[in-house]
Amino acid sequence: SEVESLRLDFKNILKIDNLWFFTNLVKLNLDNNIIEKIQNLDSLIHLEWLDLSFNNIEKIEGLDKLTKLKDLTLYNNQISALENMDNLENLHVFSIGNNNLAQIDNVVYLRKFKELKCLNVAGNPFAEGDYKSYVVAHLPAITYLDFRLVSTQMREESVAQYQDAIDVIEHNERDEFKTKEKERKRIAEDHQLREAFVDGLKGSALFDDLFTEDADGPKLNQLPQMIEAYELYQSKFCKICEELVTFGLKEYESREKEKNLFLAAVNKAKEADKAQGVKAINEFQSYKKKVLTEMGQISDPRVIDSKISELQEELNNVWDILMKYELQLAEQLEEVNKDFERTMSDMSGTFTETVQNYFTQCRELELMHHDKLTETALLIMEKVVKNELEEELPEELRLLFVDKDTITNAVNTSHDQHNQKID
Numbered sequence: 001s002e003v004e005s006l007r008l009d010f011k012n013i014l015k016i017d018n019l020w021f022f023t024n025l026v027k028l029n030l031d032n033n034i035i036e037k038i039q040n041l042d043s044l045i046h047l048e049w050l051d052l053s054f055n056n057i058e059k060i061e062g063l064d065k066l067t068k069l070k071d072l073t074l075y076n077n078q079i080s081a082l083e084n085m086d087n088l089e090n091l092h093v094f095s096i097g098n099n100n101l102a103q104i105d106n107v108v109y110l111r112k113f114k115e116l117k118c119l120n121v122a123g124n125p126f127a128e129g130d131y132k133s134y135v136v137a138h139l140p141a142i143t144y145l146d147f148r149l150v151s152t153q154m155r156e157e158s159v160a161q162y163q164d165a166i167d168v169i170e171h172n173e174r175d176e177f178k179t180k181e182k183e184r185k186r187i188a189e190d191h192q193l194r195e196a197f198v199d200g201l202k203g204s205a206l207f208d209d210l211f212t213e214d215a216d217g218p219k220l221n222q223l224p225q226m227i228e229a230y231e232l233y234q235s236k237f238c239k240i241c242e243e244l245v246t247f248g249l250k251e252y253e254s255r256e257k258e259k260n261l262f263l264a265a266v267n268k269a270k271e272a273d274k275a276q277g278v279k280a281i282n283e284f285q286s287y288k289k290k291v292l293t294e295m296g297q298i299s300d301p302r303v304i305d306s307k308i309s310e311l312q313e314e315l316n317n318v319w320d321i322l323m324k325y326e327l328q329l330a331e332q333l334e335e336v337n338k339d340f341e342r343t344m345s346d347m348s349g350t351f352t353e354t355v356q357n358y359f360t361q362c363r364e365l366e367l368m369h370h371d372k373l374t375e376t377a378l379l380i381m382e383k384v385v386k387n388e389l390e391e392e393l394p395e396e397l398r399l400l401f402v403d404k405d406t407i408t409n410a411v412n413t414s415h416d417q418h419n420q421k422i423d
Contacts, residue, residue, distance in 0.1 A: 009033070009051075016040050031055070031073070038062040052077070053095065060084050074099065075120065082109040091116050097146070098123035107135050108169065118144040137162040138169070197351075198248030201241045206362075207234055210418045217414035219396050225376045233369040237362060244358040251351050255344070262340040266333060273329040277322055284318045287311075362422050370415040377407045 005027040013033040019025070020043040027049040035055040041047070042065040050066070053075035060074065061084045069088050076098040085091070091113045101124040110116060119142050121127050121135065136142060136150055137158035143150060159166065193199040200206060211218050221230040291311050295304055383389040384401050393401060400410050 019044060041066060048090075063088060070115075076123075082106045085109075086112065088113065089115070093118040095120040096124070097121055097127075100124070101126055104131055104134055108138055110139055111169070111173070114141055116141055118142075120146050122146040133158040133161055137166060192249070192252070193245070196245075196248040196252035197355075198245045201245050201248075203242070204234070204238050206241050206421070207237045210366075210421045214414050214417045216400060216410040217418070219400065220373055220377065220411065220414065223376060223380065223397070224391070225380070226373060229369065229372050229376075233365060237365050240358055240361050240365070244355065247354060247358075248351075251347065255347060258340070258343055258347070262336065265336050269329055269332045269336065273325050276325050280318055280321050280325075284314060287314055359422060363419065366415065366418050366422060370411070370418075373414075374408070374411050377401075377411050378404070381407050 002024055003022050004024055006022060006025055007029040009029045009031045011033055013030065013035055016030065016035060016038065017040050019028075019040060023043055023046070025044050025047055028044065028047060029051045031051045031053040033055055035052065035057060038052065038057060038060065039062045041050075041062055045065055046068055047066050048068050049071045050069060051073040053073045055077055057074065057077040057079060060079055060082065063069070063072075063085060064087050067087050068090055070090050071093040072088070072091060073093075073095040075095045079096065079099040080101060082096070082101070092115050094110070094113075094116060097120040101121065104126040106126070107119075107121065110119070116139070119135070119139065121131075132145055133154075135145055136155055140155075140159075189202075190199065193202060200209070220226065288311060291307055295307050298304055298307070380389065380393075381401055381404055384393075400407050
């Protein structure tokens with residue numbers, strides 16, 4: 001629907017529904033009804049102005065998709081908390097007066113809306129006494145409060161009154177921002193690693209994963225004779241993984257570059273085809289206009305029929321030209337697709353071969369470490385049997401060195417689990 005503004009006030013509406021068709025709606029009036037819940041607005045992604053005043057709404061909800069909303073009126077409802085508005089980053093005007101907001105610190109929630117200039121909270125239980133100073137101090141972006149301009153003097157006095165509390169809030173906000181930014185970067189990095197097919201390989205991730213289900217390996221690697229070998233194994237293994245991640249990210253950038261070049265070539269071909277088509281159509285329109293003008297001045301039916309035939313012939317010519325352009329575009333795109341597929345196939349082959357080489361190195365390292373661990377374990381087992389062991393083993397290790405089969409099985413099981421993780 002092309003409708004951009006819709007008034008549904010004073011209609012005794014109980015439930016918000018059947019608005020999915022109005023996808024281009026910018027302004028919606030639903031005030032003065034008997035609505036109890038905000039719902040079914042997700043399709044109104046272009047909505048900028050929403051009036052739900054004078055209803056029976058108890059909770060703010062159902063607004064997550066309305067990211068373009070600038071003016072929200074919830075005046076005279078039964079709302080008791082400011083919540084569920086995090087996605088309304090463009091909010092300029094917010095009216096929440098005459099509701100059931102009992103705690104004045106509710107307004108601190110509104111600090112996240114940096115574009116919020118006009119706020120109405122009058123008529124709430126907390127809006128008594130010197131509440132305006134608290135609101136102005138905690139919401140520095142507010143220009144109008146309860147339909148009155150906030151003066152410079154009032155702002156300065158309010159901030160001075162609540163400076164200590166504001167300092168604490170700002171400190172907490174900075175910490176929260178840092179935490180969110182760190183999480184955002186982590187998510188972005190994880191996404192990039194997945195796209196590069198090297199997720200789970202950064203740093204010591206894969207090496208640590210080798211031992212997550214390995215009950216005996218970590219114990220055996222703490223043997224005095226194995227500590228240095230284990231650290232060397234870890235260092236070399238992680239280095240290979242880092243090289244693999246670096247290679248994967250580089251290949252990902254190359255693939256993205258090729259993809260962008262492909263899309264640019266496709267778009268260029270389409271735009272050229274469109275330009276040619278538009279030119280042909282415009283030329284025909286001009287010709288048609290000229291012929292129709294001439295026909296308006298002609299009274300002889302035979303001449304008119306001749307002009308109509310000429311116009312029909314020209315229309316057929318335009319059709320043929322447009323079809324010719326379409327076929328040319330199809331041939332161009334087919335060739336571009338083939339080139340792109342060949343390039344991606346070559347890159348994929350190179351990537352797969354290189355990755356396999358890196359994992360082969362990981363398996364070789366694991367085998368070397370396994371051989372070292374086996375040799376060390378058997379030597380210790382021999383000393384245990386002969387009672388020649390100089391240092392007493394911890395209890396958890398003594399249980400593994402009860403006989404040769406037990407220790408051999410423990411070492412081999414550890415090795416098998418590691419290979420499964422690598423593969």
